[in-house]
Amino acid sequence: MKNFSVTFLFLLAFLGAGCQDRLEYSIVIHGGAGNITPEYISPESASAIEAKLSEALDRGTRILASGGSSLDAVVDVIRIMEDSPLFNAGKGAVFNHAGKNELDASIMEGSTLNAGAVTGIGDIKNPITAARIVMEKSPHVLMMGAGASGFAARHGAEIVDSGYFFTERRWNDLQKKIQKDTVEKYGTVGCVALDRNGNLAAGTSTGGMTNKRFGRIGDSPIIGAGNYANNNSCAVSATGHGEFFIRYTVAHDISALMQYKKLTVVEAAREVIHKKLGKAGGKGGVICVDKYGNMAMEFNTAGMLRAWGNSKGDRGVRVF
């Protein structure tokens, strides 16, 4: 009888651990990590960034609240940020060493592990849409350069000429206020979400690294490094010094620590960002949502532009 009671208690504890309540929906957005402090960003720029993060968050939350998919929420949120010159993605993309724009993006759905990504494209208005097209319309996961652009354009992605990415005076003005090697370098955008059906999705989009060598690919289009989603664990989007995020397979490592070592999403994100990357000198951050809707926003830089919301009514937008 005693043995039976002990077994029963263990069983209860086990079921309890496995049956954490799931939120109806949850979403986190980032606009890059780096030296984001009042010293480098003026009050006017901070207000503009906050307003854009808020607009993107509202769009994503509305989609999820009305029963839309996490995939749709992630794409729409990222398109809003790509269309703004405030972030290093889409319209605001930085220039490489050769004076060109090479944009990358990736997307993944946690229910199927389907994924799509593009790298080194210079003529697609919304790289995140090109990534979704590669995922949904091609047998491939990752496509680069003209091959990627051509394929996305044939499936309806909007083409722009290179002038689209050229910065207006306002963008130049803004940039002067933002120290180089910080926000410019780490201004990648991303979004992770859990929808009412329990499906996770993750998306990441970047304009690359200012003055990077022609042909360099960072972590943003690399599934498992800058982006990952798995309904068994979590969705992750990363931003930072991409080379470290590739070598440490950051996004998949967070998922693996949850699945195999039973860490929580916050513990896993901290382990990777503060212990592993921190020790190696890799700077950046991640946003995560786990399968229950719990969030993590961890960074080892001075700041990370971020916004979050969920079905409990939690909502936040942070520049500093």
Next chain:
Amino acid sequence: MKNFSVTFLFLLAFLGAGCQDRLEYSIVIHGGAGNITPEYISPESASAIEAKLSEALDRGTRILASGGSSLDAVVDVIRIMEDSPLFNAGKGAVFNHAGKNELDASIMEGSTLNAGAVTGIGDIKNPITAARIVMEKSPHVLMMGAGASGFAARHGAEIVDSGYFFTERRWNDLQKKIQKDTVEKYGTVGCVALDRNGNLAAGTSTGGMTNKRFGRIGDSPIIGAGNYANNNSCAVSATGHGEFFIRYTVAHDISALMQYKKLTVVEAAREVIHKKLGKAGGKGGVICVDKYGNMAMEFNTAGMLRAWGNSKGDRGVRVF
């Protein structure tokens, strides 16, 4: 006293588990996985492949036996296979849909997690050497296309014109005997090794997928997917249907199952190749060496070209 004894026994068991004897060196090579059966490969072709695998194995074993690094062994082994028209890498690279060669390669060292990779290059004789140059001479991990070629060439990588990759009559004769969509598709080469200093290294090189769309990138240049090395766990090189290997972050998943779930290298490789990939319909295989020198060679295809050796004197070369 009783408690002390129990603690002591646990400590002994713990130390025992952590102190498995390490072999002085260990090496595994693959030449691709697919429909590799006597039905599709003639006895003459099988002999030629076996001789080349044996030559590559001897070179790698000699380097490791004489105290050379696993990194040097991996590069030299892969260069031998890249220089042969028998495999889908280097000289034997297949043609994409546009009739061009787009070659990929990657390399990683387990001691530092340093890594280098190139994708979509068409004019470098030995892509594995270009990958090593990116790792050792650039601040980047992954470079593509002309940017990658130019950088590698400036640092001494041998350039060839596209005619080099054009197939001679002998190669055509051989190909006729090898069914398309099988060996051609899965003929990636790779090598993993443990050296006398306890350092692991992994390398992978491929000519891509026959008739693939222009710009498609497979798993071979993706750290964590087709290639991974970590002195805390294992070195992995993969071959197969690259899209599945990216989505399942195969190489890093095997490492994570060992580190976080305490599976052996064979258990981890089987879990990923037979259970996860098998269930999803992803075809291919992996070779692995763990930090003790234990090997795993798992594939869910009809065959995988492979060779292995270690300091105990184990040695094998298998076509079928």
